[in-house]
Amino acid sequence: MAVAALEEEMRIGELAARTGVSVRALRYYEEQSLLGAERGPGGQRHYPEGAVGRVRLIQQLYAAGLSSRTIVELLPCVVDGQATPALLKRLAAERERVDQRIAELAQARDRLDSVITAATGSMLTGASCRRAADT
Amino acid sequence: MAVAALEEEMRIGELAARTGVSVRALRYYEEQSLLGAERGPGGQRHYPEGAVGRVRLIQQLYAAGLSSRTIVELLPCVVDGQATPALLKRLAAERERVDQRIAELAQARDRLDSVITAATGSMLTGASCRRAADT
DNA sequence: CTTGCCTCTGACGTCAACGTCAGGTTCTAG
C-alpha cells in the first residue's frame, strides 16, 4: 500500500473515500466536465489534493439544487473568479432561486408543525379534530 | 358555458386552472390515492370546492420534498387529524428532514454569496482572484 | 345534428444523477 497522506496525487477510489461520493459519481462528474483528471500511463485517473475541495463544492452546488449543466456554466467563475457580467447575473439568479426554495421549505415546515401540533392535541384529547389551518 | 363561481362542483380542467397544476398531475394524484374524485354519469371527474385546498396542500408537501408514497401515508393524519403515535413520529421525522434541508440550502446560499462577492470584487479590480473560501 | 372543446383511459417518453453489470486491463503485495 502506498503512503497517501503525503502524496500529491490520488486515484479515484481514494478521492471517493475522502469525499464520500461514489466512484461512479466521480466519473459522471468528469463526463459532465465538472471535474478534470490527469491520466497515468495505464489510463487511470489521478487527482491532485485540490480535487477533494472541488468535489465538495460540486456537492454543495448540487445540494443547492443546481443542475450539472448550470454548475458547469458557473464553475469557471466560481473556481477562477473569472466572472463575466452574464455569469454574475446567472449566479445571482441562482442565489435567488435558493432563497425562494428556502422560503418554500420554511413554509412547508411550518405547515408540518401546525399539523403536528393539531394531531398531537387531538391525540391527547382523544378528539377527532377537523382541519386546523388553510393555505 | 356554465356558471362556475357559484357552483359546488368543478371538472378537472377548472381545478387545474385554479390550482396551477396540470390536468395530468391531477390524474396522477388520483392514481396515487392522494386526491379522490366523484364521477359523473359520463365517467368524468367532479371535484368539490375543497379540492382546491387539498391540491395546494399536496403541492406544499411535494415542495417540502416528501414523496407521494410518504404523502399518502401522512395525508389521512393531516386532513382528518387521525394520528397514531407512529404517524406522529413519521411527521416529526419529515419535519426534521425539512429542517436539515433548509440548513443545507442556507449553507449553499452563503457559499454562493461568497462566490458572488469574490467574483464581483475580482471584476472591479480586474484581478484574477484565486480561491476565496473552503468547505 | 353537428361542431368543437373537454374529458376519458392506456401507454410510452423524459430527465437527472447516478447504480449496476459485463468484460477486460492495471497495479501492488507477497
Next chain:
DNA sequence: CTAGAACCTGACGTTGACGTCAGAGGCAAG
C-alpha cells in the same frame, strides 16, 4: 510471478412526477 484488488470503458437499469400522444367518448352552443 501471480493472485487479487482497484481501475477502465461502455451500456443498460432505476426512480419520481409528470409530459405527450392516440383513439374514443361526453357536453353545451347554435
